[in-house]
Amino acid sequence: MTALFKIALRAIMRNKLRSSLTILGIVIGVGAVIVMVSIGQGAKAFVEKQLESLGTNVLIIIPISTTHAAARGTTGTITLTAEDVFAIGKECGTVSHVSPGIRTTTQVVYGNMNWTTGVSGAGPDYQIIRNWQLENGRFLTQQDVNIMAKVCVLGRTVVNNLFGTLDPVDKWVRVKNIPFKVIGVLSAKGQSPTGQDQDDMVLMPYTTVQRKILGVTHIGYALASTITAESRFEAIEQITSLLRQRHRLRPNEENDFTVISQVEFASTVMETSRTMTILLGSIALVSLFVGGIGIMNIMLVSTTERTKEIGLRMAVGARENDILFQFLIESTVLSSIGGIVGIIFGIFTSKLVSYYGGWPSLLSSPSIAVAFLFSNMVGIFFGYYPARKASRLNPIEALRYE
Amino acid sequence: MQDIVLLKDVYKIYTMGDVKVTALNGVSLAIKKGEFVAIMGASGSGKSTLMNILGCLDSPTRGKYYLEDVEVSRFSKNELAEIRNKKLGFVFQSFNLLSRTTIVENIELPLIYSKRISKRDIDKIHQMMRILGLEGLQKHYPNQLSGGQQQRVAIARAIVNDPTILLADEPTGNLDSTTSKDVMNVLTDLNHNMGITIVLVTHETDIAGYARRVVVLKDGKVLSDTPSPSSATPVVQAPRETAS
Structure with missing residues (x-):
């Protein structure tokens, strides 16, 4: 496993520009998720706090x-x-x-x-x-x-x-x-x-x-x-x-009048902010998805380029799983780096947004952990197909590949 | 002496759409420990297919292949991978070294798929490099080496796991005649001094001359199986260049 990690890291370092562009896709995706979630949670906490301060027993009567x-x-x-x-x-x-x-x-x-x-x-x-x-x-x-x-x-x-x-x-x-x-x-x-x-x-x-x-x-x-x-x-x-x-x-x-409860009014506001959070979160997820497609794309190119290497590894005794893990680790390392950088980027951006936009933001460690886990899953999910394709190569044909 | 390789009536038939191509048409072959066998034949004679089957990269369509008395012809992909890892070594025409990977790491490649690399393995690799005239190149990269040196690195990689057979597929195909001799002398030395069984595929008669037995294939069948003309002379006296 350590050896496979070394191989994966070397492969990533081999093509620095390509790797960093791929990582950038994940950085933007994870960063967007972090920003949206933190703003959403911040807004929710804020509304909840306000709801408490409003008093749950207050009615407003307005003439219509x-x-x-x-x-x-x-x-x-x-x-x-x-x-x-x-x-x-x-x-x-x-x-x-x-x-x-x-x-x-x-x-x-x-x-x-x-x-x-x-x-x-x-x-x-x-x-x-x-x-x-x-x-x-x-x-x-x-x-x-x-x-x-x-x-x-x-x-x-x-x-x-x-x-x-x-x-x-x-x-x-x-x-x-x-x-x-x-x-x-x-x-x-x-x-x-x-x-x-x-x-x-x-x-x-x-x-x-x-x-x-x-x-x-x-x-x-x-x-x-x-x-x-x-x-x-x-x-x-x-x-x-x-x-x-x-x-x-x-x-x-x-x-000719209407009686409104503050609670109901506030929950409408809360519902609206929740809908906004879901909407923004979905957009963020789409960008993370696009980042994942970027990983898949690069991994497909990478495995094709290295067909001969795969053939050689198989000839000297690499099993299907060795090849599969080699490329899965590669894609997961790419996405995890993207995840970590994206989290830092996201924290920074949401602080910036809340500072300049007067918008509350709330970052919880579970949401950061989830974002990181999610970026790993993106790597595994989008890396699986290229890795499996590589592991299924016929060593004879792979060795002959030019 | 014991047969380490035993092929019994091996067929390999490829189906391409509706067309069936018989690459091996009933080949039987026995190789004893310590032999140096050259497989010759025109292109299309089936020598590459035979090499692939001997190398456990492919399984025969029909017939049996015993490697050290174990029938490997029905092994699964993963079992074959393990056999290749433990019992076989490959030397290719185009060297197939990993670029941007140091010489030492290239040589130890087969080991990473079977175990954790120990200090002893590293010592052994260094010793092997000394024997093969690759001293001081440990941290170099393949593209910094000459063709002959690269092929010797490939040979080191092929024998790092103490294989039962070393399979060399046109090992001199990409080398000039001087370097070819150099590489062939390395193989001859390994065979003679270390007792490594070598199977060599070539279409050049003078390269086949280094072997002690020549098997000629034609149309997927063994056409002749004879001692090499030069095998009468002891291998150690084969023409030898000073290691560069």
């Missing part, structure tokens, strides 16, 4: 325009009011906390700095439902909501862009020329599963956003948390029937 609406946007939004939200909190037994929500995008100014961001109106329970932490200061209170207080809580990104390293609490920012007092700063939360920056936001009492900024009476959406994660399905039914009743919908009318 009814079919007869002339202007979809306006007609639809009118249908959900703060009163609806309080009714849900009061009457649905499975719901523990509720908060109205309304969103707009506007410019926030501090001194000579300005930043365009999403302004969200919220109630005091918003923090509990979202399970958000405060880095500094306090959250909105019922009192703030009642008096439409001109106060706001800032996300980390907003703080960074307006205040830099300054402590924003008790400072004043201006929104639509109205001064707002900063009462708190939210802890950094990073990206949402859909890739949005969750720290790029400003929270105000929803009443303030309604009256002082937008001049409307309706709300954009509502958040509700259920007592347990399992009760969310029951809660969806309770909320639906309550809102249908409050909106006086006839049995044949469609809902």
